[in-house]
Amino acid sequence: xxxLLLALPVAAALMVSGCGKENAAxxxxxxxxxxxxxxxxxxVLHIYNWNNYIAPETVKRFEESCKCKVVQDYYGAMExxxxxxxxxxxxxxxxxxxxxxxxxxxKQNLVQPLDLSKLTNVKNLDxxxxxxxxxxxxxxxxxxxxTTTLVGYNDAxxxxxxxxxxxxxxxxxPAILAKIKGKVTVLDDSRELFAAALMYNGFSAxxxxxxxLAKAKETILKAKPFWAAFNTQSxxxxxxxxxxxxxxxxxxxMFQANQDAKAANRxxxxxxxxxxxxxxxxxxxxxxxxxxxxxxxxxxFINFMLDGKNSSELTNMIGSGNPNKAAAEFVQxxxxxxxxxxxxxxxxxxxxQLGSLEGAQLRELNKLWTQVxxxxx
Amino acid sequence: xxxxxHTTKWLISGxxxxxxxxxxxxxxxxxxxxxxxxxxxxxGLMPLVSTSDAGASTWLINQNNWREFLxxxxxxxxxxxxxxxxxxxxxxxxxxxxxxxxxxxAYPLAWLIARSARKTRDLLVLLVILxxxxxxxxxxxxxxxxxxxxSYFSSTLNKVLAVFGIEPVSLLFSQFAVIVGLVYVxxxxxxxxxxxxxxxxxxxLLDAAQDLGANAWQRFWKVTWPLxxxxxxxxxxxxxxxxxxxxxxxxxxxxxxxxxxxNLIKQQFLDSRDWPFGSVLSIMLTLTVLLLAAIAxxxxxxxxxxxxx
Numbered sequence: 001x002x003x004l005l006l007a008l009p010v011a012a013a014l015m016v017s018g019c020g021k022e023n024a025a026x027x028x029x030x031x032x033x034x035x036x037x038x039x040x041x042x043x044v045l046h047i048y049n050w051n052n053y054i055a056p057e058t059v060k061r062f063e064e065s066c067k068c069k070v071v072q073d074y075y076g077a078m079e080x081x082x083x084x085x086x087x088x089x090x091x092x093x094x095x096x097x098x099x100x101x102x103x104x105x106x107k108q109n110l111v112q113p114l115d116l117s118k119l120t121n122v123k124n125l126d127x128x129x130x131x132x133x134x135x136x137x138x139x140x141x142x143x144x145x146x147t148t149t150l151v152g153y154n155d156a157x158x159x160x161x162x163x164x165x166x167x168x169x170x171x172x173x174p175a176i177l178a179k180i181k182g183k184v185t186v187l188d189d190s191r192e193l194f195a196a197a198l199m200y201n202g203f204s205a206x207x208x209x210x211x212x213l214a215k216a217k218e219t220i221l222k223a224k225p226f227w228a229a230f231n232t233q234s235x236x237x238x239x240x241x242x243x244x245x246x247x248x249x250x251x252x253x254m255f256q257a258n259q260d261a262k263a264a265n266r267x268x269x270x271x272x273x274x275x276x277x278x279x280x281x282x283x284x285x286x287x288x289x290x291x292x293x294x295x296x297x298x299x300x301f302i303n304f305m306l307d308g309k310n311s312s313e314l315t316n317m318i319g320s321g322n323p324n325k326a327a328a329e330f331v332q333x334x335x336x337x338x339x340x341x342x343x344x345x346x347x348x349x350x351x352x353q354l355g356s357l358e359g360a361q362l363r364e365l366n367k368l369w370t371q372v373x374x375x376x377x
Numbered sequence: 378x379x380x381x382x383h384t385t386k387w388l389i390s391g392x393x394x395x396x397x398x399x400x401x402x403x404x405x406x407x408x409x410x411x412x413x414x415x416x417x418x419x420x421g422l423m424p425l426v427s428t429s430d431a432g433a434s435t436w437l438i439n440q441n442n443w444r445e446f447l448x449x450x451x452x453x454x455x456x457x458x459x460x461x462x463x464x465x466x467x468x469x470x471x472x473x474x475x476x477x478x479x480x481x482x483a484y485p486l487a488w489l490i491a492r493s494a495r496k497t498r499d500l501l502v503l504l505v506i507l508x509x510x511x512x513x514x515x516x517x518x519x520x521x522x523x524x525x526x527x528s529y530f531s532s533t534l535n536k537v538l539a540v541f542g543i544e545p546v547s548l549l550f551s552q553f554a555v556i557v558g559l560v561y562v563x564x565x566x567x568x569x570x571x572x573x574x575x576x577x578x579x580x581x582l583l584d585a586a587q588d589l590g591a592n593a594w595q596r597f598w599k600v601t602w603p604l605x606x607x608x609x610x611x612x613x614x615x616x617x618x619x620x621x622x623x624x625x626x627x628x629x630x631x632x633x634x635x636x637x638x639x640n641l642i643k644q645q646f647l648d649s650r651d652w653p654f655g656s657v658l659s660i661m662l663t664l665t666v667l668l669l670a671a672i673a674x675x676x677x678x679x680x681x682x683x684x685x686x
Binding site: 077079080082083086087104107108182188189190224225227228229230231233234241242243356358359362363365366367369370371373374375376 | 416417418419421454458460461463464467521525526527547549550628629631632633634636640641644645646647648649650651654
C-alpha cells in the first residue's frame with residue numbers, strides 16, 4: 001500500500017505540471033528571441049501570424065527583396081495569441097491580430113505606434129476598412145485581410161432538403177434542425193457562437209445585456225441537442241467528406257472546404273452565404289511589437305504587404321476578404337464575385353466586428369459558456 | 378568514506394529534487410497564490426507592482442488596501458454554481474471508466490507477454506511501445522477517420538445493427554468516441570507496469586497452489602492477483618490521473634456533451650484569460666485526487682491490519 005501512497009502524489013505532481021503547462025507555454029515563445037539573439041546581426045524578421053495566413057510565394061519574394069529571412073510562428077485563436085503575448089512572449093516583429101485585440105495590446109503597452117509616412121502603400125487601402133473603432137486614425141495598426149463568420153453547407157444536401165442557409169435559423173431553429181440532426185457543427189468559440197445567437201434574436205452581436213445574453217443562451221440550449229459537436233478544428237475536413245452538412249465557421253475555411261471538395265471530385269460543393277440577420281466580421285491587422293528586434297524590416301514588410309499584387313496572393317490562396325483596392329485587379333474573377341468574401345456596400349452594413357470584453361463581462365460570458373457546454377440535452 | 382557516500386547521495390538525488398522544486402513546487406505555489414488574486418483587465422493577473430516607463434517599480438499593494446488585490450471570490454465561484462462540481466464528477470467517471478477498461482484489457486495482455494518466450498517477449502513489449510513513435514495527435518486524428526460515418530468500421534457496424542432493426546449510430550463526436558480515445562492513448566501505461574510486475578512472479582508458487590488443490594480461478598485470485606497489486610496500483614495511477622486532466626481528446630473526438638475538467642481549465646487560461654479561476658480549478662482537482670489517494674491508502678492499511686489479525 002505504501003507504493004500507492006507514493007505513486008499517487010507523484011502522478012498528481014505530473015498532472016498538475018500538465019495543467020500548469022498552459023501557464024508555462026508562453027515562455028517557450030521566447031525561443032525565437034533566444035535563437036536570434038546570439039546572431040542579432042543576421043537579418044531575420046519574426047512574424048507571429050494566423051496559421052496559413054500568408055502565401056509562400058509572397059514570403060519568398062519578400063525574402064528576396066529585403067535580403068532577409070522570415071521566421072513564422074503561428075496561433076490558432078486570438079485568445080491564445082493574447083495570452084501568450086500578455087505573459088511576456090518576446091522576439092516577434094510583426095503580429096497580425098484581429099480587431100478586438102488591438103486595444104488590449106495597446107493598453108498593455110505591447111505594440112509600438114506606426115509612422116504612416118514610412119508606408120507609401122497605405123494609399124492602396126479601402127477607406128471603409130480604415131479608422132475602425134478599435135484604432136482611430138490607424139495609429140497602431142493597418143488592415144491586412146478579413147474573414148466573415150457564416151454558415152457553410154453541403155449544397156446538394158441543402159437543395160435536396162429544401163433548406164435555406166441565408167438565415168441563422170439553419171443552426172438555431174429546432175424545427176429546421178430536426179431535418180439535419182447530427183449533421184451540424186458550430187464553432188467552439190464563446191464569442192462567435194453567442195454573437196450568432198444574439199443576431200438571430202435580433203440583438204447586437206456585441207450585446208452584454210444580461211437579458212439578451214440569457215435569451216441567446218436559451219436559443220443555444222434549444223439547438224444544442226441537434227448539433228454533432230462544437231468544432232473549430234476539423235469542420236473543413238468533415239464538410240469535405242460529407243460527414244457534416246452545415247457548419248458555422250469562417251469564410252476562409254469554407255473557401256478551403258469547397259476547393260478540397262472540388263479537388264476530391266465530390267458530387268457536391270461547399271456553399272457559403274451571409275445570414276440575413278447579420279454576420280461578424282474579423283479584420284486582421286498588421287502591428288509592430290514594442291519589443292520588435294527589427295522594426296526596420298517590419299516596416300518593409302508592412303509596405304510590401306500593402307502592395308496590390310502581394311496582397312492579392314493571399315486572397316487567391318485562401319479566399320480571404322481583401323481591404324486593399326489595388327489588389328482587386330490581381331484577384332481571380334471567380335473569387336471576386338463571391339458575396340461572402342467580397343460583401344457589397346449593402347451587405348457590409350450588416351457586418352459587425354466583435355469588440356473586446358473586459359473583466360466582469362468576460363467572466364459572465366465564460367460562465368454562460370461553461371453552462372452551455374456542460375448542459376445535458 | 379562517509380563523506381563521499383554523502384556526496385554521492387546528493388549528486389544522485391540533487392538534480393531530480395532541483396527539477397521538482399523548479400518545475401513543480403514553485404509553479405504550484407505561484408498557482409496557489411494566483412487563485413486568490415483578481416484577473417487583469419486584459420487577461421493574466423491584476424498587477425501587484427507597477428512599473429514606470431523608466432523601469433522603477435512600486436508596490437501597489439499594502440496592508441491597508443490588500444482586500445482590493447486578494448480575494449476568496451474565485452473559490453466562491455467554484456461552489457456557487459453546481460456546473461463545476463458536476464463537471465468534476467463527470468470527469469472522474471470518464472477517467473475511472475477509462476482506467477477500468479484499460480485494466481481489463483491490459484491484464485491478460487501483460488500476462489501473455491510475461492509468459493512468452495524471451496525473444497517474443499521483447500518483440501511484444503516493443504509493439505506495446507510502438508504507438509509512441511508517432512505523434513499523439515496524429516493517432517487521435519486516425520481515430521476520427523476510423524469512427525467517422527463513412528469508415529468501413531462504422532458502416533459495417535450500422536449494417537449489422539440494421540439487420541436487428543436498430544437505428545444507425547454515429548460513433549464520432551460522442552462520449553463513446555472520447556472513452557475509446559482515452560483508453561487507446563493510456564493503454565500502454567497500464568500494460569507496462571503490469572508486465573514489469575507479472576514478469577517477476579515465481580511460477581513455482583502456482584505449481585504449489587495447484588498441488589494443494591487450487592483450481593485455475595483460485596490460483597489467479599489467491600496467488601497472482603494479490604502479488605500483482607503493486608503493478609495494478611501503479612498502472613491505475615498512471616492511467617487515471619492523466620486521463621482526468623485530458624483536454625485534447627474531448628476537443629477532437631467529443632460531441633456537444635463531452636467536455637471534461639481539462640477543457641474547462643484550458644478554457645480559463647486560453648479562451649477566457651481568467652487565470653485566477655483556472656488556478657482554483659487546478660487546485661481543486663489536485664486536492665480531490667490527493668484526497669482520493671489518502672482515502673484509498675487509509676482503506677488499504679485498515680484492510681491490511683484486519684488481515685494480520
